[in-house]
Amino acid sequence: MWSWVGHRITGVGIFFFLLVHVLDTSLVRVSPEAYDAVIGAYKHPIMIMGEIGLVGAIVFHAFNGLRIILVDFWKQGTRYHRQMLWAVMVLWFVTMVAFSIRHLMIFFEGWEGF
Amino acid sequence: MTTTNSEAVLPAQGIEAPRSGRIDPKYLRSNPSSGSFEMVAWVFMRVSGAALVVLIFVHLFSNLMVGEGIHQIDFAFVAGKWANPVWQFWDLTMLWLAMLHGTNGMRTIINDYAEKDSTRLWLKSILYLASTVIIILGTLVIFTFEPCLVDDAGNLMDYAPSFCENIVN
Numbered sequence A: 001m002w003s004w005v006g007h008r009i010t011g012v013g014i015f016f017f018l019l020v021h022v023l024d025t026s027l028v029r030v031s032p033e034a035y036d037a038v039i040g041a042y043k044h045p046i047m048i049m050g051e052i053g054l055v056g057a058i059v060f061h062a063f064n065g066l067r068i069i070l071v072d073f074w075k076q077g078t079r080y081h082r083q084m085l086w087a088v089m090v091l092w093f094v095t096m097v098a099f100s101i102r103h104l105m106i107f108f109e110g111w112e113g114f
Numbered sequence B: 001m002t003t004t005n006s007e008a009v010l011p012a013q014g015i016e017a018p019r020s021g022r023i024d025p026k027y028l029r030s031n032p033s034s035g036s037f038e039m040v041a042w043v044f045m046r047v048s049g050a051a052l053v054v055l056i057f058v059h060l061f062s063n064l065m066v067g068e069g070i071h072q073i074d075f076a077f078v079a080g081k082w083a084n085p086v087w088q089f090w091d092l093t094m095l096w097l098a099m100l101h102g103t104n105g106m107r108t109i110i111n112d113y114a115e116k117d118s119t120r121l122w123l124k125s126i127l128y129l130a131s132t133v134i135i136i137l138g139t140l141v142i143f144t145f146e147p148c149l150v151d152d153a154g155n156l157m158d159y160a161p162s163f164c165e166n167i168v169n
Ligand code: HEM
Pocket: A004, A007, A008, A010, A011, A012, A014, A015, A018, A058, A061, A062, A063, A065, A066, A068, A069, B042, B045, B046, B048, B049, B050, B052, B053, B056, B098, B099, B101, B102, B103, B104, B105, B106, B108, B109
């Protein structure tokens, strides 16, 4: 049940981000200055935390989505759906630890201060 | 016409499941001619979802996890990627699949929560309009993008990626 709620909330969140993301990327057709200025916002420390949150939502939705697909199409899917939910959570955790460390390290390396 | 669900016959007893074959068609929720859209949508959610895992994970990895990660992202970086038709195709596929998948998911959610017919109609109209605009805009941006911008004097602008020097000068 909560995995379904989580899947729904992350799906909506990712959808709205995608609308904004296509718009900000479209600025490459306006001018390089406009694009660089707006994309620069993604390099602010607050946005770095936001990116980790966004990637966390995407990775959960992706792994849980694969679990849904397996429950639907794999003969043993319904039998193992609980174990697969555990697998989703473990894989999510491992992926997020790796992503967060790498993202933060890169961020601090190139950060020029406020 | 009454529809009979042949699989509803219980094999052990040889008797039909309750109400099978006895429902007046006007009370059926689906009919054979209009029932396939939801089925196609259901399969599409799963096929596009599986493809999106690969598309999005590679997208995030190549933009954020290698090179200078978040700091490398600027106009020249985008220009460098889209100089390669593989990345153009990658981003185009990702755009279309993610937008169609997300729009269909939002449609399901609207159907679940908006109870009034008029509310549903409004919300879905806004959804489809927004999705159409974003898909067309994104597609145009990928295909009409000009990486090697020059100033009025015909000199390459500072923002241009390095490969432009071989083309313009
Ligand atoms: C990363 C790969 C992805 C996978 C494996 C995936 C998988 C799925 C699956 C299996 C469903 C359930 C469909 C159903 O019950 O009929 C779903 C629903 C949904 N997805 Fe995705 N998806 C992915 C990416 C995305 C993206 C990028 C977006 C946003 C643009 C998105 C938005 C949604 C929404 C809004 C729903 C509806 C949720 C609901 O009805 O509760 N998904 N996804």
